[in-house]
Amino acid sequence: MSAVSDVTPHPDRALRYAVVGMGATGVGVFVALVRSLAATGRAADAEIHIFETKERLGAGVAYSTPHDCHLLNMRAGTMSVHPDDPTHFVRWLAERVDAAGASTEADYVPRRLFAAYLQEFFEEALAQARQHGTKVITHKSVVSDCREDARGMHLIAGLDHFVFDYSFLCLGDLPSTEYLEFTKVPTYIHSMWHGAGLEVIDPDTTVGILGTSLTAVDALLQLRASGHRGAITCFSRRRSLPKVQGPRVRYTLRHVTAENLRLLTADHTRKLEFAEVAALFQSELEDGLGLAVDWERVLAEPSAMFTATLAKDIELAENSQTLWYSILDATSEVIPHVWRAMSAEARAAFMNNHLSVWSMFRHCMPLDNARRLLTMATEGAFQVTSGLTSVAYDDERQLFRIEAAPVGGERTVYDVDYLVNATGTGFALERSDSSLIQNMLMRGDISPHPLGGIDVGFEDMRVVRRDGSLSGRALYIGPLTRGVHFYTNSFETNLANAHSAVATVMARIGAA
Template structure:
């Protein structure tokens, strides 16, 4: 039977550095990595405990917000924050755990600050950490993601330093959380046979790969996740590789293969559309005139009714036409999704380099409103959008950085990279893989030595091979959202159970709230959600 323990500053595993004492020596002294502990006999009467599960970007942002907001409160209790992660590392998830410099941020450095009130914070950090000759020329640069991971870790280190001065203790617990149980108004965080009693828990699971392509699961040359960096590096340089998916995740795979000196053919397959469009090189900031919070509230009567897809599309049409100074050609946009990449990519690169794709600046300016707008749309609108338009939207809205586009174009020119739409089937037989597409009305088959699934995280949580999500779902303490991910309260992130209530003090921050908040992978959205959740958690502590 699992035994329940209350937090303790002592532990049997001793004090272990998260990143090595040479990197964060002071941090290692302040943040405990707990391998195992015995029960504490008596809990400090005036103590409150918050568990944060997951030490990726979502967990770091949430922990930092909890510290910052708690430090500003007048509290009559001591606060302890326990940050759980089974890896014993920080910021090593799919986004920022890559060791490869070729994996750059998909957003410009100027947009990546952890702090809404200090938009230049990341740029200033770069200036203080990178030697003069290697610093980005401007905020329009795309920085290697490994550097952003270091930024996240250092900001947590700084927050922990501040926590110590405000009677807030932070522990880093190296353990896999397998369940989160209700208990007399508390959250019981279960790690194997040990249960930690907490006043509130914030689950910060990042992107989790789904089952992918089960028909290929038995093939030793099938990689079910694009985040298997070591396995991708182990692909023979002359092998032919099929990349399933055409999103920014697929671009990451192709760029990595290129950086590793891959010489074999690379075929990129998707069902509906080709590779992402290309971001404007140095966009002039755009101030939205139509897709604004005021217009959304006016359209919906302040939330009295919900917007239809036609109404929302109308706002975006007006915004894009104003930004580009030309009528929006929907038919051309649809055709572009299936045009050969050898035609579209050089055209997109030219437009980006010359600043002629102002539609991107217009779309980018609406990013902070995406969750709010999604919340104001009716369910029918959301279902039609996800079924018929989400792929095309992602192609334009989540465009690739110009440096990556130029790398892909070099591979296309060399005859090494090929992109195909109309994917119908993928099978493995006799050590080879066959992929079938329907292009221009004709069925075609392609062979590949290796297949990499780059479709990214699954929106269907029933497909996730994660014990925490699985146990919560099976017990009815977590409800799958009809539009993907987990169901939470929009404003607080509080987890909603199968009975439609949020009866346990358990919250969720991260990509898996996509059904509620729509696009949840951006730092901007994670920053907003972690701030709101931290506020709600602390308010609930009294």
């Protein structure tokens, strides 16, 4: 092991920073850090060390897919890296030959294009860093530990031991922590984004997909594009496929607002119960739509054939009858504050009883994807069933046996050759395959949030230790802070949190 870098943190010298993970969130942190150092006169001789194993910086799990069938789930007009310049990505697309025809705000473009956009964003910041005398060092290695003491943040990466003044941890979407008992089975795909992914699936085999979220949609579309011919079944406990996005309408919130939160919480001195928050959203939707909503029907478990529901959702999107989506989309900025205002019991009730239905309506699929799925479903290429009760592997027959009992239907047993886990990010820290998380968790340098993921300060992103204290030098940004911020699977939210994390560090340096 190499010698420890002899660095003692001191406000009068140029500091050293680590950014662990260079997916979209890591790039956001890096760019904000470079600009803040330059703006505050601290750029000269500062060091930023980047730790990332992938060749491409900025893609991460979310945007690393090379397949054109994997579209951004948000319109191009909402994906700018510059909050004060919302059409920046649209203009960037218009200037690229390989994005010809994708130059309007309403376009859904392949994710590989957004990865290229993020890489250019990173490279511009890299040039700015060099111009101002900031050293940027890239390490293609896995960070296995991060420990804080009086000297600073000690990072172990491979055989190397570093000491930094501040560490920004941006691990991104970690693999699911469900169904780990099958990881040794060769026909089980724990993540379509890691390892060989779906490419190992024989085109004539039967496939089961655990989940019906946007990740499941990605899996279906990739299997279709690769020429898969065998039967495919998507399984869920409750929800059906995501709803379909229609035209985006600018909507001004009337009820779910910061001012109403202040009034309801008596200047943030009391917590809101679930019924209060539900009433707030009910008022917003019914007022915005101009009609009473049959909530019992909306929240009921799916009973109609999914093909009929999908066809109806497409029709509503095509006829601009999806104002409800624009209303929910408008709540993005205030949602973390609503979440913070809720009592622990209210948050737990939501996660246990309503998250799946919320996600179905809030995280909708692009219309183009929905049309492709409807074609597949009409041809009998796949089916969807809810009421998932059990999953097991039959060693003798080398098949997965999946049981489901949907509402209004009979218990059915399905045998599939391959099983794909499309349940999304793994939030159970104790089951995470990240050695960094495991080592920090074991020492108590991080603590699991009661609702999953990592506990951090709401505004400053500093990690919360087991004893409840906040780290002075370690900050975590990304999807694993869902328990604190709730809405952490959007680029804009994580970009905003990246800026908050960097602002926290700049303030602490200035106060030193």
